Amino acid sequence: MKLFGSYTSPYVRHCRIVLAQLRQDFQFIPTDYTQSAQQSPAKRVPFLQDGEVMLYDSASIIRYVREQAQPTSEQSVEDFDLFCMVNTALDATVNVFLLERDGITGEHSQYIVRQHERVAAILSELNQRQWPLEGPYTDGQLRLACFLSWAQFRERIHVADYAQLQQFLRALNSQPWFANTHPALS
Missing domain, CATH: 3.40.30.10 (Glutaredoxin)
Known part of the structure; x- marks a missing residue:
């Protein structure tokens, strides 16, 4: 593989x-x-x-x-929805990041403004939830942690603005299997 x-x-x-x-x-x-x-x-x-x-x-x-x-493993619809919602925020954040590298910013594009609003709304919604501080973690939760870590690494969001999400990310960062894959280690 x-x-x-x-x-x-x-x-x-x-x-x-x-x-x-x-x-x-x-x-x-x-x-x-x-x-x-x-x-x-x-x-x-x-x-x-x-x-x-x-x-x-x-x-x-x-x-x-x-x-x-694990041929019998299934993802709940709620976790799949979380995965999809986080993916939407992640895709929007990556797109804005790449557009800004090319010199296209919100001053030049309503699309970028909309993407920032989309990410902020999703993060606000997710910050309302309680997050597990111990595993095992679902794929929706892992996708969220990977997004938060990357967005913080690329200075796209301030995780400190989202107390529940910050606590969740801090818990994942304390796990060697997660911390050892941090983008800064590349």
Whole structure:
């Protein structure tokens, strides 16, 4: 099994965590922006090759890996909704990050303003919830932790503005299996 991606990607990080937790043997192949544009029709990381199987999205990779290790594992609809909501915030934050690197900011685009509003609304909603401080963690919770950690690392959000989320992230950061995959370690 080969996982292609970058160490700083929160999507790739989630895949790496699940693979490690399930003790799956895999080869990590560092892949940059240019390589992913050439090797993946989605033109992003991660993507996975397992024999004849090729997957091009972190959600399908996580599902595939879980099904290979535990064929009966199922995700609740509530956790799937959390996963999707966090993915929306993560996608919006990554898009704004990349657009700003190209010099396009909210002053030039209502789209970017809308993305900032979307992320703020999702974080506000999620901050209203109680989060587990001990595992095991669901994929929705892992995606949230990967997003918060990446957004803090890239200075996209101030986690301290969200007390419940900050406490949750602090709990995950105390777990070696999570801390050892931090983007700053790449």
